[in-house]
Amino acid sequence: MKHVLALSVLLSAFWLINSGHYTSLLLFFMVVSVLFVAVLCHRMDVVDGESQPLELTFTIPVYWLWLIKEVTVANIAVARCVWKGADSISPSVIKVKANQKTDLGIVIYANSITLTPGTVSIDLEDNEITVHALTRETAKDLLTGEMDRRVCKVEP
Amino acid sequence: MELLLDIVSWILLISGSFFTLTGALGLFRFPDFFTRTHAAGVTDTAGAGLILTGLMLQAGWGLVLAKLLLILLFSLLASTTACHAMAKAALKSGLKPQTVNDNSNSEEETSSKP
Numbered sequence: 001m002k003h004v005l006a007l008s009v010l011l012s013a014f015w016l017i018n019s020g021h022y023t024s025l026l027l028f029f030m031v032v033s034v035l036f037v038a039v040l041c042h043r044m045d046v047v048d049g050e051s052q053p054l055e056l057t058f059t060i061p062v063y064w065l066w067l068i069k070e071v072t073v074a075n076i077a078v079a080r081c082v083w084k085g086a087d088s089i090s091p092s093v094i095k096v097k098a099n100q101k102t103d104l105g106i107v108i109y110a111n112s113i114t115l116t117p118g119t120v121s122i123d124l125e126d127n128e129i130t131v132h133a134l135t136r137e138t139a140k141d142l143l144t145g146e147m148d149r150r151v152c153k154v155e156p
Numbered sequence: 157m158e159l160l161l162d163i164v165s166w167i168l169l170i171s172g173s174f175f176t177l178t179g180a181l182g183l184f185r186f187p188d189f190f191t192r193t194h195a196a197g198v199t200d201t202a203g204a205g206l207i208l209t210g211l212m213l214q215a216g217w218g219l220v221l222a223k224l225l226l227i228l229l230f231s232l233l234a235s236t237t238a239c240h241a242m243a244k245a246a247l248k249s250g251l252k253p254q255t256v257n258d259n260s261n262s263e264e265e266t267s268s269k270p
Contacts, residue, residue, distance in 0.1 A: 122246075
């Protein structure tokens with residue numbers, strides 16, 4: 001129930017942001033469409049802690065700030081490699097272990113790896129992520145496991 | 157104040173364009189599929205992020221700002237997922253990543269050309 005309620009609030013906010021017209025008729029349409037979608041999702045059984053991870057609301061902004069910093073640093077490194085040419089890269093494939101307890105945590109970790117330029121997660125089996133790294137430095141940064149630890153902290 | 161905002165937003169827009177160009181150049185310069193996904197990642201994160209932030213400063217407080225934030229959020233989520241799906245599909249269909257030996261120079265590449 002908590003998750004259905006959260007979904008309705010989110011959908012309403014999304015509708016209000018994208019509409020910009022706040023007449024009573026259109027607001028009525030909003031209520032009807034939000035209710036329809038919420039009931040539909042509830043019947044499809046897709047509204048749960050995985051699609052509405054409410055527990056992350058307060059922990060994930062801190063992680064996002066750290067991730068933005070990491071992405072910025074990685075972007076500069078990869079851009080430098082691009083301008084230096086193909087001789088400056090040393091691609092490698094490494095395997096890292098995801099220590100998160102939930103599937104959601106592992107997905108956050110794998111997606112963060114892909115979001116950071118210089119590392120792309122190319123396969124995920126159980127809790128072992130296969131990563132393609134552009135240079136030796138990006139591979140080494142990932143193997144320190146700092147991102148893994150921070151995602152563990154985000155988890156409830 | 158207006159002038160300062162304009163200056164900052166133009167700096168962001170121009171550096172965003174630079175990173176987008178860098179990503180495009182990387183697509184040509186890098187040797188194989190997997191290294192090219194890294195170049196595309198630069199366009200997705202720094203390129204899109206800086207340009208959208210620059211536009212947010214031009215938009216001012218209002219609905220447009222919220223919409224630009226949503227665009228940024230969804231494009232970041234979607235591009236990483238698409239990037240992973242592409243790389244995984246390439247790996248599953250048998251494309252081997254080109255890698256270098258740890259104790260050799262990058263010129264002596266050890267694996268197959270695609």
